Amino acid sequence: NAGVTQTPKFRILKIGQSMTLQCTQDMNHNYMYWYRQDPGMGLKLIYYSVGAGITDKGEVPNGYNVSRSTTEDFPLRLELAAPSQTSVYFCASSLGRQPSYNEQFFGPGTRLTVL
């Protein structure tokens, strides 16, 4: 199993550009998540999904969109990049049912810089 994979690893965007961060998991997990990590701030949940076709907002959803058309994929879309979106983005997944439903497995991250 590859686990959770993310592409790209690094990206530099100009203000106002758009991009999609890709996330795929091969563990047949129901739940998937997007976090951003800023220095000294821990992880903040952007969006999550409890299954294909079902998504919902986390703590910091503004400026982002998601979709979940398949169990495996959970892309994160930035429509109009802003410097405040400079961060490291982590995708994660979890089984979504007992006994270990919220043990989350993380991808390697995407480091995004918006200039």
Add this chain to the structure above:
Amino acid sequence: AQSVSQHNHHVILSEAASLELGCNYSYGGTVNLFWYVQYPGQHLQLLLKYFSGDPLVKGIKGFEAEFIKSKFSFNLRKPSVQWSDTAEYFCAVNGVNTGFQKLVFGTGTRLLVSP
């Protein structure tokens, strides 16, 4: 709402010293508790987890944590640290009875072990 506090933001130890990192959470019901580690430049990996049963849980690489329900704490310990333990450590909690099982992370503790 759930919250997690990690009181030590930075810890510096010499090799072979003992480690204890504090984690306190606020949630009145049943919880699942996790410690994740992030080595420099890498993604988060699970160190250990508590779901139920013995409140003293052992994880990988000689780490352990004790769940003290009366103190709402889940402190991480290691008897003798190594240089390779240099990393950032995150405590996380989710309330079992809160509907969607959102995982809430602390802000992290950065550990530096000097050789």
